[in-house]
Amino acid sequence: MNKIALITDSISDLNKEIVDNYNIKVLPLKIIYKGKEFLDRINITPKDVYDRMPEEVPTTSLPSMDEINNLYIDLEKEDYTHAIAIPVSSNLSGTFNAIKLISDDHPKINTHVFDSKLISIGEGIIVEQCAKLISGGNPFDKIIELLPSIRDKVHLYYLVDTLEYLKKGGRIGKVSGAIGQLLNIKPIISLDEEGTYYTVAKTRGKKQAINKLLSIVQEIVEKCKCKVYVMHGGAEEECKKLFNVVSKFPNITSLYTGEISPAAGVHTGPGLLGIALFEE
Incomplete structure (x- = not known):
């Protein structure tokens, strides 16, 4: 009988209840301050990182090959196929x-690595839906087939x-050319x-940016029922206000809030607001 493990990283911003309920294996990224390493959400919190940013901006690193390899050794011991x-x-x-790379060294476990092409809770939504499919007893091949949709x-x-911070971290992507150097321009970004x-x-200005973000969300939820996630990075009070406005929109089946991983927040900086929607 097949036994399917589900693996993600700490940038997925899944809450502990979901991780524990579905036994999701989370690989923590590293937050590095002048040679001292912390494990994302294990011995450092998002608030710790955002509060410290005015004095020091850390670097980040992906999980080490050893950590990933050790996870696969554990999965083999637990009889995952x-x-x-x-x-x-x-x-x-x-x-x-x-x-x-590491999964190729463990042929006993048939692994499919799916590129979320997303970050934070956008990635987390895919992980959660995959967890539900695994929990429901769906076959491995069927789940893989459904992930793109x-x-x-x-x-x-x-x-x-x-x-x-996006510029410093080299994650600017296609954003810089689109916004120029205009004073007080606040971009709303996504992933292509x-x-x-x-x-x-x-x-121009954060108030207008928030209004534009809300109009984008409203346009989507007026067309279909959605789960909605309101997130923040070092902007708790603004997030609460955004949450309260979004809660009044139609067709929202459930509404969640949370903090954006410091491993992602390092590259976006404090004052970050995010909204993710999942069409149901």
């Missing part, structure tokens, strides 16, 4: 390739307070079909 790995977009991190139902948008950042809209 198959694994589905859903990491952050391969155009934003080397985690996808690292898992693929699940990804197509995810909408993800971020309001970035500053481009400084290649899993690279691009500009959805640009507005």
Whole structure:
């Protein structure tokens, strides 16, 4: 009988209840301050990172090959026959390739590494839906077949307070050319079909940016029923206000809120607001 493991990384921003309920294997990324390493969400919190950013911006690193290899050794001991790995977009991190390389060294476990082409809870939504399919007893091949259609139902948008951190981290993607150097321009960004950042809209000032973000969300939820996730990185009070406005929109089947992983937040900076939607 097949036993399917589900693997993701800590950037997926899944809450502990979902991780524990579906026994999802989460590989933590590393947050590095001047030679001192922390494991994302294990011994450092998002708030720790955002609060410290004015003084020091850390670097990040994907899970080590040893950590991924040890996970596979454990999966073999637990008699897993198959694994589905859903990491952050391969155009934003080397985690996808690292898992693929290590999984090739463990042929006893039939592994499919699926490129989410997303980040944060956008990636997490795919992981959660995959977990439900595994829990429901669906065959491995059928689940793999369904993953692209699940990804197509995810909408993800971020309001970035500053481009400084995306530029520093080299994750600017297709954003910089689209916004120019205009004063106080706040871009709303998403990820394209290649899993690279691009500009959805640009507005002058954060208030207008929030209104534009809300209009984008409203347009989607008026067409279909959606699960909605309102996220933030170092912007808790603004996130609460955004959550309250979104809660009044039609066709929302469930509404969640949470913090964006510091491994992602390092590259976007504080003041980040994000909304993800999953068409049901």
